[in-house]
Amino acid sequence: MNKKEFLIEIQDIMLLDNINETTAIEVDSMASLLLIAFLDEEFSTSISQEQIKSIKYVSDIIEFIGDENIK
Amino acid sequence: MGVKIEKIEFYLPSDKLTNEDLKKEFVDFDLNKVENKIGIKSRHIANKETSLDLAYNSSLKVLKSTKDKNIDFILYCTQTPDYILPTSACILQDKLNLKTNIGALDFNLGCSGYVYGLALCKGLIDTGIAKRILLVTTDTYTKYIHKQDKGNRSIFGDGSTASILSYCDKNNIKEFQLNTDGSGYDKLIIKNGGSKYSLDENSALKMYGDNNYYNDNCLYMQGPDIFNFTIKNIPKLINDVLDKNKMNMDEIDYFIFHQANKFMLKYLMKKIKIPKEKFHLNLTETANTVSSTIPIAIKQAFDDNKIKIGDNVLLAGFGVGLSWGGTIITV
Numbered sequence: 001m002n003k004k005e006f007l008i009e010i011q012d013i014m015l016l017d018n019i020n021e022t023t024a025i026e027v028d029s030m031a032s033l034l035l036i037a038f039l040d041e042e043f044s045t046s047i048s049q050e051q052i053k054s055i056k057y058v059s060d061i062i063e064f065i066g067d068e069n070i071k
Numbered sequence: 072m073g074v075k076i077e078k079i080e081f082y083l084p085s086d087k088l089t090n091e092d093l094k095k096e097f098v099d100f101d102l103n104k105v106e107n108k109i110g111i112k113s114r115h116i117a118n119k120e121t122s123l124d125l126a127y128n129s130s131l132k133v134l135k136s137t138k139d140k141n142i143d144f145i146l147y148c149t150q151t152p153d154y155i156l157p158t159s160a161c162i163l164q165d166k167l168n169l170k171t172n173i174g175a176l177d178f179n180l181g182c183s184g185y186v187y188g189l190a191l192c193k194g195l196i197d198t199g200i201a202k203r204i205l206l207v208t209t210d211t212y213t214k215y216i217h218k219q220d221k222g223n224r225s226i227f228g229d230g231s232t233a234s235i236l237s238y239c240d241k242n243n244i245k246e247f248q249l250n251t252d253g254s255g256y257d258k259l260i261i262k263n264g265g266s267k268y269s270l271d272e273n274s275a276l277k278m279y280g281d282n283n284y285y286n287d288n289c290l291y292m293q294g295p296d297i298f299n300f301t302i303k304n305i306p307k308l309i310n311d312v313l314d315k316n317k318m319n320m321d322e323i324d325y326f327i328f329h330q331a332n333k334f335m336l337k338y339l340m341k342k343i344k345i346p347k348e349k350f351h352l353n354l355t356e357t358a359n360t361v362s363s364t365i366p367i368a369i370k371q372a373f374d375d376n377k378i379k380i381g382d383n384v385l386l387a388g389f390g391v392g393l394s395w396g397g398t399i400i401t402v
Contacts, residue, residue: 029222029280030104030334032295037338040302049295 001042002071009038010058021059027052035061043069073242074196076189076400077203077235079370080132081363082125083115084229088213097221099282105225110333114228114358117211123153125231126209127166133205133233134167142235144201145175146191148184148208148362150391151215152177163207174201181259182329182390183249184208184362185232186398189386190247192236203237208362212290215261219276219284223292226332228358232366245399246315248308255393258296262287298335300393306343308387312397323349323399324382325372329389330354330364351377361390369400378402 001009011019013034014027027035032052039045043065055061062070090112094100106112117125126147134140147160160175174195180187188206195201209231216223236244264270274286285291305328313319326345328336333352340350351368360367365386372378382402389395 029294030108033298033334036295036298037302037334041342046299046303047295048299049293052295 006062006070007058009042010061013038019058021057021062023058024056025058027055039065072197073239073244074193074236075239075241075243076369077237078133078137079232079234079366080129080136081230081232081367081370082129082132083231083357083360084117084120084125086116086118087113088116088224088228089113090225093221093225100221100225108332108334109225110336110352110354111225111228111358112355114213114225114356115230115360116213117229120211120229121153122149122151122209122211122231123159123162123166125211125229126159126163126207126233129209129231129233130163130167130205130207133235137235139203140167140169142169142203142205143173144195144204145169145173146188146204146206147175147177148180148188148206149177149210150179150181150361151209151211160207169205180392180394181210181361182331182359182364183388183392183394183396185365186247186386186388186396187249187394188234188362189236189244189398189400190249190396193244193247196236196238203235206234206236208232208366210361210363212361215288215290217285217289220289222280222283222294223285223290226359227290228360230357230360230363230367232363232370234366241401243401245401246312247396247398248311248315249396250304250308250394252300252393255296255300257293258300258393259290259292259391261290264288297390301331301335301389302338302342304395305339305387305389308389308395308397309343309385312385312387312399316399318383318399320345322383323385325349325351325378325384326387327351327365327368327372327384328387330357330368331359331390362388373402
């Protein structure tokens with residue numbers, strides 16, 4: 001998955017338009033489940049409720065996955 | 072020597088809580104999200120009835136439908152018993168007017184409870200301790216959900232099921248895989264009211280998720296962590312159950328998982344690669360009834376001709392504990 005595709009996925013999960021790495025996000029309960037499913041499916045990784053709570057910007061998700069894992 | 076499920080009946084309390092009712096209480100309640108993503112339109116609420124009342128009604132139904140009160144063991148699964156003691160199963164024996172030379176016990180499990188109950192039945196019948204067992208699941212979680220906790224109020228409903236398990240020549244309940252991880256005990260918990268922490272009238276109100284409120288006298292669920300636990304462990308559970316029974320996915324005619332919520336179930340279906348037509352998804356009117364979802368689903372699937380006599384059905388229960396288990400039944 002490249003960065004553009006990644007941002008489109010995050011955009012859909014967060015119900016936002018035109019996001020970039022610096023976009024501030026608030027992960028509600030439904031978005032939490034969607035994000036967990038997305039990270040499990042695409043990156044085979046799990047994110048805890050505590051880790052989700054600490055997400056403030058799109059860049060926090062990228063940092064969690066590891067920038068090197070998004071082409 | 073084997074065990075079969077002779078009959079299943081369920082009972083739901085008459086009072087209902089619809090999404091429209093919740094919308095009146097919570098201005099930010101998202102009707103579409105709960106209906107489309109969570110898959111629930113309404114849930115049954117035991118306002119006046121207790122878990123034992125529900126259990127009595129489901130048991131009466133199943134005993135009437137089989138016209139045979141010859142029961143020699145009661146297994147009663149609940150996490151919301153009428154009393155800390157005595158054992159609810161004992162009271163049920165008396166209420167149902169069953170003979171006294173029978174065994175009766177309660178066991179405390181949630182969403183894995185029915186699968187564990189089947190395992191206990193198989194053990195009791197295979198060893199000759201019992202021949203015909205009344206297996207009851209019953210819960211009134213809604214009595215323990217804080218009025219301001221719209222998340223859990225939208226997910227859970229109350230209900231009870233009663234199954235009769237009996238000896239048969241064929242092995243209709245196959246091998247089990249049972250699992251436990253108590254490190255996640257606090258992911259779904261009612262903290263106060265047991266012997267460790269007394270009920271506290273002044274327990275502080277806490278917020279979680281999307282403006283949901285609860286206190287430690289009430290049920291608390293860390294939804295995202297429960298979801299993580301499920302998607303990590305249930306695909307492996309399915310493989311383990313198939314391996315134990317030396318069967319493959321194609322030999323399973325239908326899959327019935329604990330009906331937790333639509334989103335979780337659809338994700339599991341996709342991840343495990345189960346064809347949609349073989350996967351049970353129906354909690355629209357009953358919501359998550361904890362240990363009762365699987366037996367309700369078996370009855371629904373049978374009544375709707377989704378399963379028929381001779382079909383192999385894989386059952387998987389998972390949740391509070393954390394506890395999860397699976398088996399294969401032949402209908």
